[in-house]
Amino acid sequence: MINKCPNCGDDLVITSYKCNSCLTEVSGEFEMGKFQMLDIEDLEFIELFLQKRGSIKDVGEILGISYPTVRNRIDKIVKKLGGKIDKKESRIDILNMVDRGEITPDQASELLKELKDEWRKENDFRYAKRRKNYSWTSEWSFGSCR
Numbered sequence: 001m002i003n004k005c006p007n008c009g010d011d012l013v014i015t016s017y018k019c020n021s022c023l024t025e026v027s028g029e030f031e032m033g034k035f036q037m038l039d040i041e042d043l044e045f046i047e048l049f050l051q052k053r054g055s056i057k058d059v060g061e062i063l064g065i066s067y068p069t070v071r072n073r074i075d076k077i078v079k080k081l082g083g084k085i086d087k088k089e090s091r092i093d094i095l096n097m098v099d100r101g102e103i104t105p106d107q108a109s110e111l112l113k114e115l116k117d118e119w120r121k122e123n124d125f126r127y128a129k130r131r132k133n134y135s136w137t138s139e140w141s142f143g144s145c146r
Contacts, residue, residue, distance in 0.1 A: 003037050011037075034081045042077050049074070057102055067107040068114055091115065 005012055014030040035043070045059075052058040060070045075085045091112060098108045 003032060038077065038080060042080065045073060046077065066110060067103045068110040071111075 003012055004010070012032075014032060016025055016027045017030070018025045038046075048062065049059055052062070056067055056070045056074070060067050063070070065073075078085055094103075094108050094111045094115070097103045098105055103111070
């Protein structure tokens with residue numbers, strides 16, 4: 001289903017439904033459901049994910065992509081559907097996945113790096129905001145100190 005305007009890229013609105021049997025037509029402005037707003041690639045990915053009963057490992061093997069890449073794709077789809085992503089997965093959870101054979105040590109390393117990078121993104125701004133007025137902070141040049 002087309003959900004974006006081919007001219008400007010804005011969301012399209014459904015304005016009528018028509019019965020092919022009796023030709024009854026209902027007009028108005030109808031919102032699309034959340035899943036109708038996903039592109040075909042996302043829908044195919046969701047279908048595969050469901051067929052594999054939520055096994056990220058199996059989906060990754062079939063698509064030839066890593067465990068973290070599958071997780072990132074799931075996260076993007078969840079965001080498109082209006083959901084929020086909880087990136088607070090702990091290091092111990094990741095290590096337990098390795099222990100259970102759900103992911104390889106290399107995949108765990110990628111996830112741990114991703115977790116660390118996410119933490120830095122969330123916290124660097126807060127720390128930088130506190131540090132910027134101090135001349136002793138080595139990350140700031142002399143010109144930026146007040």
